[in-house]
Amino acid sequence: MQEQLETIERNGLSALETIDDTDALESWRVEHLGRSSPLMDVFNQLGQLPKEERPAIGRIANQVKQSLEASYAEKVEYLKEAELIRTLRTEHIDVTLPGRKVQIGRLHPITQTMRRIYQIFAEMGFQVYQSRDVETDEYNFQLLNFPPHHPAREMQDSYYVAGEYEEDNPVLLRTQTSPGQIHAMREYAAEYPDDPPPIRIILPGMCYRHEQLSTRSETQFTQVEGLAVGKSITFSDLKGTLSDFNKRMFGMQVRSRFRASHFPFTEPSAEVDIECFVCGGQGCSVCKRTGWLEILGCGMVHPIVLQNGGYDPSIYTGFAFGMGPERITMLRHRVEDIRYFWTNDMRFLEQF
Numbered sequence: 365m366q367e368q369l370e371t372i373e374r375n376g377l378s379a380l381e382t383i384d385d386t387d388a389l390e391s392w393r394v395e396h397l398g399r400s401s402p403l404m405d406v407f408n409q410l411g412q413l414p415k416e417e418r419p420a421i422g423r424i425a426n427q428v429k430q431s432l433e434a435s436y437a438e439k440v441e442y443l444k445e446a447e448l449i450r451t452l453r454t455e456h457i458d459v460t461l462p463g464r465k466v467q468i469g470r471l472h473p474i475t476q477t478m479r480r481i482y483q484i485f486a487e488m489g490f491q492v493y494q495s496r497d498v499e500t501d502e503y504n505f506q507l508l509n510f511p512p513h514h515p516a517r518e519m520q521d522s523y524y525v526a527g528e529y530e531e532d533n534p535v536l537l538r539t540q541t542s543p544g545q546i547h548a549m550r551e552y553a554a555e556y557p558d559d560p561p562p563i564r565i566i567l568p569g570m571c572y573r574h575e576q577l578s579t580r581s582e583t584q585f586t587q588v589e590g591l592a593v594g595k596s597i598t599f600s601d602l603k604g605t606l607s608d609f610n611k612r613m614f615g616m617q618v619r620s621r622f623r624a625s626h627f628p629f630t631e632p633s634a635e636v637d638i639e640c641f642v643c644g645g646q647g648c649s650v651c652k653r654t655g656w657l658e659i660l661g662c663g664m665v666h667p668i669v670l671q672n673g674g675y676d677p678s679i680y681t682g683f684a685f686g687m688g689p690e691r692i693t694m695l696r697h698r699v700e701d702i703r704y705f706w707t708n709d710m711r712f713l714e715q716f
C-alpha cells in the first residue's frame with residue numbers, strides 16, 4: 365500500500381509538470397485529487413486494513429494528499445502569472461500617452477467682474493441688495509424723477525409686459541437697477557419711519573433695453589448700482605468712495621476725473637473717468653486718444669428721490685452711482701464686441 369501511494373504521488377507530480385493551461389489543470393485535479401482518484405481509493409480502503417497498519421498508511425496518504433495539493437496550488441499561481449505576462453505582451457497599453465483631462469468649468473467673465481466689484485464694496489461696508497427684474501413704470505421711472513414723457517426716457521427704450529395695468533403705469537423689464545433704490549429705501553424706512561437708518565448698499569442685476577444690437581450695445585446687460593444715504597453725506601464722500609473704488613479695481617496708480625453731467629435722479633450729477641490704464645494717459649486707440657476712460661455715472665441723490673423713498677431730504681442726503689460690468693470687463697480685457705458675452709462661444713469664454 366505504501367508503494368502504491370508513492371506511485372500515486374510520483375505519477376501525479378509528473379503529470380502536473382507537463383500542464384500549461386487552466387483546462388488541463390482542472391482535469392488533472394479531478395483525476396488526481398477528485399472523489400474517484402486513486403488517492404481517494406486508498407483513503408476509502410483504510411478501514412479494511414489491519415488495525416496496526418492503519419495509522420502509518422493513513423499518515424503517508426495524508427502526506428501524499430498534502431504534497432499533491434501544494435503542487436496543485438503552486439501550479440494555479442504559476443498559470444495565473446503566465447496568463448498575466450501573456451496579456452501584457454499582447455495587449456499593449458502605452459502609459460506615456462497623455463490622459464484625457466477633466467473639463468473644469470469656470471465663472472463667466474461678467475460674473476468674475478461682478479464678484480470683484482462686490483468684494484471691493486464689501487470692504488467699504490456696502491451690502492448687496494437684490495431687486496426684481498420686472499418692474500412697474502412707476503418704480504423704473506416715475507419715482508426716480510423720470511415723469512411720463514420725460515426726454516431722458518429716450519435713452520431707455522423698454523420691453524413692456526402685455527396685460528392690464530393702470531394708464532401711465534405699465535409693467536416692464538427694468539431698464540436700470542435704480543428702481544432697487546426706491547425698494548431699498550422704502551424697506552429700510554418702513555422699519556423706523558420716524559428715524560430711518562442709514563443705507564449703504566450695492567444693487568447688482570440684469571437690465572433690459574430695446575437696443576439696436578452693435579459692438580457696444582446689447583438688449584440685456586448687467587449693472588451694479590450703489591446707494592449711500594445718511595445724515596451728513598456729502599459730495600466729497602462720493603468722490604472719496606469712487607476714487608478709492610477705481611484704485612482698487614484698476615490699480616493703485618490710477619487717477620480719477622469727475623465731469624459734470626445730468627441724470628434725473630441725482631443732483632448734482634457727474635460722470636467718472638479713469639486715466640487710461642492701457643497707455644497711462646498718453647492716448648491710445650482704447651481711450652480714443654483722450655487718455656481717459658469713462659467708467660461710471662454718479663451724483664447726489666435727488667431730493668425728490670429721497671422723498672419718494674421715505675427719507676426726509678431736509679434731514680438726509682446721499683449719493684448714488686451706477687456702472688456696467690460689461691464695459692469694465694471689455695476695458696480690462698480689451699474685448700472688442702459686447703455681444704461675445706452672450707453668444708456662449710467656448711473659444712471666447714475659455715480665455716477667462
Ligand SMILES: [Zn+2]
Pocket residue numbers: 640641642643644645646647648649650651652653655656
Ligand atoms: Zn489710452
